[in-house]
Amino acid sequence: MSKNILMVVTTADKMNEDHKTGLWLSEFGEAYVEFARLGYSITVASPLGGQAPVDSRSLEGETPQDILDTAKHLENTVKLDDIKDHSQFDAIFLPGGHGTMFDLPDNSKLQEIIRELYEVDKVVAAVCHGPAGLVGVRLSDGTPLIAGKAVTAFTDEEERETTLDRFMPFLLETRMRELGADFVAAANWTDHLQVDGNLITGQNPQSTVSVAKEVVKKLS
Known part of the structure; x- marks a missing residue:
């Protein structure tokens, strides 16, 4: 039985008038390749x-061709509001990029999908800035999804190192801690993930493959 994955990406393309942003391509592409390799429906x-806009900075340096090739799947994304049947999905995966900080935290449809999937024991995964999509999610009893959960995400220290912290609406690590999460940070730019039941989070772009493989492990 093929698994069905929902990957939710940002459509925010700027932090302010002078600074463009978007999706971090490797965080989408590496996970997409991992899921497609197993024949998952995505x-x-x-x-x-x-x-979906791709942050040009994510294309600097050597990007493997198979990752570049996944950009074609970003040309005509489905609008979240047009997804009616959430039950078809076995997992949701949120890749990052600074754009997610602007359009995922307050998206009520995304919150609804994540809550529904999580409460029926489906897999919820996010990497780097992708966990910005988790901060607004409350469970049916009103508690924040991440309260009391071991999680990670792009750290405040990593954000300051990028010097983009001044453009962010909030710092992700700080917000997650404020919501009661048990936030676990590793050294900057190291491959690090946290698994708390069916909630899987990765710290940075270096953690994408590890998070994707953990999703696969949960689904197999």
Whole structure:
């Protein structure tokens, strides 16, 4: 039985008038390749639908061709609001990029999907800035999804090192701690993930493959 994965990407393309942003391609591409290799059915969705912007900084340096090739799956994403049947998905995966900090935290449809999947023991996974999509999620009893959970995400220290912290609406690690999460940080730019039941989070771009493999492990 093939598994069905929902990958939700940002459609925010700027931090302010002078600074462009978007999706961090490797965090989408590495996970996509991992899931596609196993024949999983993958739906790529976003808040606005249509073309998802890729942060140009994520294309600097050597990017493997198979990762570059996944960009074609970002050309016509499904609008989140158009997804009616959440039960079809076995897992949701949120890749990062600074864009997620602007359009995922307050997206009520995303919150609804994540809550529904989590409460029926489906897999919820996010990497780097992707966990920005988790901070607004409350369970049916009103408690924050991440309260009391061991999680990680792009750390405040990593954010300051990028010097982009001044453009962020909030710092992700700080927000997650404020919501009662048991936030676990590793050294900057090291491959690090946290697994708490069916909630899987990765710290940075270096952690994407580890998170994707953990999703596969949970689904097999």
